[in-house]
Amino acid sequence: MAANSSNQLAIYERSLEREIDNKEYFLQQVTDALAKLKSSGPDTKLNSDQDLWIEFLGKPMFSPDRSDPIGLSLAFCENRTRLKTSREYLESDSLEPLREILATQESLNQGVQTLTTLLNQRLSENSPQLHDRQQDGPETRNSNLWRILHTLIENFVAIDLCPDGADSDLVAERMQNLMKRLIKRDESLTANDFEGNYSSGLYRLLLRSNCLCKSQDGSHIHLINFLDEF
Structure with missing residues (x-):
């Protein structure tokens, strides 16, 4: 099981390195192409130089891997960062107001529970009287x-x-x-x-x-x- 996990991790690392190399290569190509366009002169010359546009449009477009290991890595890092910051927040002193609110809510819940008990008790005590009233005639x-x-x-x-x-x-x-x-x-x-x-x-x-x-x-x-x- 450990060997299988190591193999998967190695495959993931190689895929990630390959994607990074590809992105660096294509970013360099874009940078070079933009520099060449800027050095060619004003926009009017670019519009009239069809060969330059054909050469520029002939560059292959970058299509990332469908699995997108870089995106997965970024998502993993973001989740790990959120987990860390959430843990730090939960362990900080800023939870004291929440503790006070929770204590107040618990006290209110106890009060409502006590009131419900008293009302049920009163209802049970007065039920014979209510029954007697129901038994009274119209007169x-x-x-x-x-x-x-x-x-x-x-x-x-x-x-x-x-x-x-x-x-x-x-x-x-x-x-x-x-x-x-x-x-x-x-x-x-x-x-x-x-x-x-x-x-x-x-x-x-x-x-x-x-x-x-x-x-x-x-x-x-x-x-x-x-x-x-x-």
């Missing part, structure tokens, strides 16, 4: 929704829209009555019902949220049925 779910709406209006909407000096509890009660009429699709409800008692802010809020629309004859208002929108 129970409806009652829960009304209670949520009551809390939302009393603790947030009424307080935010209540002007200074007004009783937020009375404003909340007024808003809850109007919301009940809207939800139950009271056809006698109009925009005028929101005037006074500090409920006009609720009307503007619902209107800007695209939750209200008027009847075709404009006699009353009602909530948009979002089931018809999808």
Whole structure:
């Protein structure tokens, strides 16, 4: 096996030397031809001297070996140089920022893993409650929704829209009555019902949220049925 490798290396070296000699010879021929052309005079004389051009064009063109051992040698040297410089870069101190980035990424990955574990744990702990909620009947779910709406209006909407000096509890009660009429699709409800008692802010809020629309004859208002929108 070693003898075979030595023979191949010797063949490669001879081929490389032959290609180098050929290139040196043809480069010398080109140099001599260019020098002869330059010494022949201006371009006008070159254009009229057909014999000189025929002699110049009669030179054989250089055709390198298809295996191109010089190109292979250059490619090998380039790869070896890249390998050396890459090794020097990897062994240098310039990798310290990369190490810091890697440490930060590992810390983030650990944080995400911990968060995922906690979320899965919470999901497993709350699964019985979710199952109980799914088992609730329509009346129970409806009652829960009304209670949520009551809390939302009393603790947030009424307080935010209540002007200074007004009783937020009375404003909340007024808003809850109007919301009940809207939800139950009271056809006698109009925009005028929101005037006074500090409920006009609720009307503007619902209107800007695209939750209200008027009847075709404009006699009353009602909530948009979002089931018809999808």
